């Protein structure tokens with residue numbers, strides 16, 4: 001299984017969590033770490049190159065800090081341009097079919113805040129539903145999310161534990177087979 005970690009972070013040099021997680025992933029076998037913001041400082045994404053990378057991997061993990069409950073802007077642009085009609089969906093658009101897609105995100109909010117009743121109202125799984133829908137739309141299997149919280153207060157020791165947890169997560173995580181689309185028409 002070949003894993004592609006697509007990292008989106010506008011300031012990875014000053015990142016604590018995502019930089020540490022990316023460094024850990026660089027040491028893993030059969031794993032490619034691909035930092036979008038380093039490659040595309042001019043925001044001009046090489047779509048053919050990105051699609052080729054995706055084709056050569058079985059599992060794709062989008063790793064990013066949560067920005068307004070969503071992705072940083074370059075990753076959104078990447079989705080818009082790389083997941084093209086006729087390649088990712090539509091006629092001939094089957095290049096991601098059967099692959100695994102997952103997310104690894106960091107948040108400033110605490111774990112408790114990302115629970116029902118918490119000040120962020122929703123769980124990470126709920127907030128990341130667009131990613132789940134995206135995976136479904138391109139025929140990929142969605143993996144349960146991996147999240148590191150409390151970014152402003154996390155200690156170096158906790159980051160080290162998170163690095164190990166990230167490796168363990170990717171070693172053990174499995175997609176859940178869904179039964180497909182159900183339309184209730186009442």
Ligand SMILES: Cc1cc2nc3c(=O)[nH]c(=O)nc-3n(C[C@H](O)[C@H](O)[C@H](O)COP(=O)(O)O)c2cc1C
Nearest residue numbers: 015016017018065066067068069106107108109151
């Ligand atoms: C523009 C912006 C929007 C953010 N939005 C959220 C958010 O919606 N929820 C949250 O918990 N943290 C939010 N944060 C905090 C980041 O997620 C946090 O700084 C990041 O995960 C830290 O990771 P790093 O150490 O890799 O930089 C936001 C930060 C910025 C700069």
